[in-house]
Amino acid sequence: MTQKRKVIFDHDGGVDDLLSLALLLTMDHIDLLGVTITPADCYEQDALTSTLKLLTLFERDDIPV
Numbered sequence: 001m002t003q004k005r006k007v008i009f010d011h012d013g014g015v016d017d018l019l020s021l022a023l024l025l026t027m028d029h030i031d032l033l034g035v036t037i038t039p040a041d042c043y044e045q046d047a048l049t050s051t052l053k054l055l056t057l058f059e060r061d062d063i064p065v
Helices: 015-026 044-057
Strands: 005-011 030-037
Touching: 005 015, 015 030, 015 044, 030 044
Parallel strands: 005 030
Antiparallel strands: none
16 A cells, blocks of 8 residues: 655646645645645635635635635
8 A cells, every 4th residue: 555645735816826735636646735825826705715625625625724
């Protein structure tokens, strides 16, 4: 049995990053420790709202943002 890879995911709220987050949430070998948002190419509040909605959709409210 392989050990899970620990990940802290940083993103800027782009559609590609939100899709990447969704994919990470489906990977059995990933232990997602947290999500950070860098306000680069996004509105920070919109990126936060989208991130929280994805975590809720995947029933992962335990992951800090």
